[in-house]
Amino acid sequence: METLQRKILQEGHVLSGNVLKVDAFLNHQIDPILMQAIGEEFATRFQDADITKILTLESSGIAPSLMAGIQLHAPVIFGRKRQSLTLVDDLYTTTVYSYTKQTSNDISISKDYITEDDVVLIIDDFLANGQAALGLIDIVNQTKATLAGIGIVIEKGFQDGGKILRERGYRLESLAIIESLEEGTITFRDEETN
Amino acid sequence: METLQRKILQEGHVLSGNVLKVDAFLNHQIDPILMQAIGEEFATRFQDADITKILTLESSGIAPSLMAGIQLHAPVIFGRKRQSLTLVDDLYTTTVYSYTKQTSNDISISKDYITEDDVVLIIDDFLANGQAALGLIDIVNQTKATLAGIGIVIEKGFQDGGKILRERGYRLESLAIIESLEEGTITFRDEETN
Numbered sequence: 001m002e003t004l005q006r007k008i009l010q011e012g013h014v015l016s017g018n019v020l021k022v023d024a025f026l027n028h029q030i031d032p033i034l035m036q037a038i039g040e041e042f043a044t045r046f047q048d049a050d051i052t053k054i055l056t057l058e059s060s061g062i063a064p065s066l067m068a069g070i071q072l073h074a075p076v077i078f079g080r081k082r083q084s085l086t087l088v089d090d091l092y093t094t095t096v097y098s099y100t101k102q103t104s105n106d107i108s109i110s111k112d113y114i115t116e117d118d119v120v121l122i123i124d125d126f127l128a129n130g131q132a133a134l135g136l137i138d139i140v141n142q143t144k145a146t147l148a149g150i151g152i153v154i155e156k157g158f159q160d161g162g163k164i165l166r167e168r169g170y171r172l173e174s175l176a177i178i179e180s181l182e183e184g185t186i187t188f189r190d191e192e193t194n
Numbered sequence: 195m196e197t198l199q200r201k202i203l204q205e206g207h208v209l210s211g212n213v214l215k216v217d218a219f220l221n222h223q224i225d226p227i228l229m230q231a232i233g234e235e236f237a238t239r240f241q242d243a244d245i246t247k248i249l250t251l252e253s254s255g256i257a258p259s260l261m262a263g264i265q266l267h268a269p270v271i272f273g274r275k276r277q278s279l280t281l282v283d284d285l286y287t288t289t290v291y292s293y294t295k296q297t298s299n300d301i302s303i304s305k306d307y308i309t310e311d312d313v314v315l316i317i318d319d320f321l322a323n324g325q326a327a328l329g330l331i332d333i334v335n336q337t338k339a340t341l342a343g344i345g346i347v348i349e350k351g352f353q354d355g356g357k358i359l360r361e362r363g364y365r366l367e368s369l370a371i372i373e374s375l376e377e378g379t380i381t382f383r384d385e386e387t388n
Binding site for chain 1: 264
């Protein structure tokens with residue numbers, strides 16, 4: 001997705017440890033125009049899949065999921081990283097380890113909002129080692145719904161998540177794939193070799 | 195806002211302790227059609243204010259803020275409830291006590307995204323005792339930007355937050371004001387007596 005790649009080059013910052021900071025438009029400040037385009041792109045890529053629900057994780061997955069949900073006419077459910085007092089019973093839960101934060105979080109969703117009749121699209125902002133995506137897949141499996149695929153805004157192609165998901169046969173659509181951040185330079189993978 | 199009131203009556207649940215659970219369309223599952231209407235309503239109410247930035251809190255404030263941001267052509271910044279490794283320096287920070295969760299959280303935003311030239315609209319999903327809104331106001335004051343007002347999806351009119359903010363002279367626009375949840379019945383305040 002060319003507009004996204006351009007935005008990453010213009011406003012992304014490479015920090016030490018292969019961290020790509022995109023707080024300017026995705027993870028802290030949200031560019032609503034770009035986010036609309038991201039939602040439209042996800043909708044185009046999954047328009048044949050008859051999506052009935054979108055599943056994501058708080059917080060940075062919410063904006064791209066909502067924009068895709070508007071296009072696909074599908075409600076968005078965001079998994080919570082810890083339980084709140086108003087959401088305690090009847091949960092599907094899984095545990096996700098975050099390498100960035102070096103902590104494990106339980107993520108959970110209410111059993112009320114995804115049933116076995118649903119066709120679910122998972123959306124997240126980043127794919128690195130795949131822990132969050134695998135956690136969301138585990139939740140979809142618990143619901144017995146059909147998993148249509150996984151939509152990712154930015155995949156770090158030099159980490160294992162994308163490889164793991166593709167090898168397991170999941171349909172993975174990443175709007176931008178970073179091949180390398182070495183020496184502070186952002187290099188994208190060619191679209192053809194996704 | 196009549197469509198919102200209707201949705202609250204149809205899909206909201208009153209729990210013990212004056213808790214209104216709206217996980218079906220606002221706090222856990224997001225109804226994209228309703229959220230579009232909420233964004234349009236905020237935009238209409240603040241269309242004369244020349245908003246340049248919208249400030250909210252993760253996670254449930256993100257969806258209504260993004261929809262308002264699209265209408266008002268303004269980027270959205272969401273305050274984080276704890277610091278992440280990619281966001282440590284140059285923060286505006288304040289402390290917010292959550293009566294629901296009985297914990298204090300530091301919320302922070304990067305100094306990069308709001309400057310003294312901005313006109314800021316604060317948006318949040320709920321207003322109860324006003325702690326979160328006062329925290330966001332504190333952050334806007336630290337930025338020296340102009341605060342245009344506060345947009346709330348659901349105000350609990352029987353708690354003090356709305357009274358405090360109006361008495362201090364802030365422009366507060368609540369799309370639905372709950373007058374009472376007594377005996378499990380949802381009663382709205384008349385629009386005229388806002």
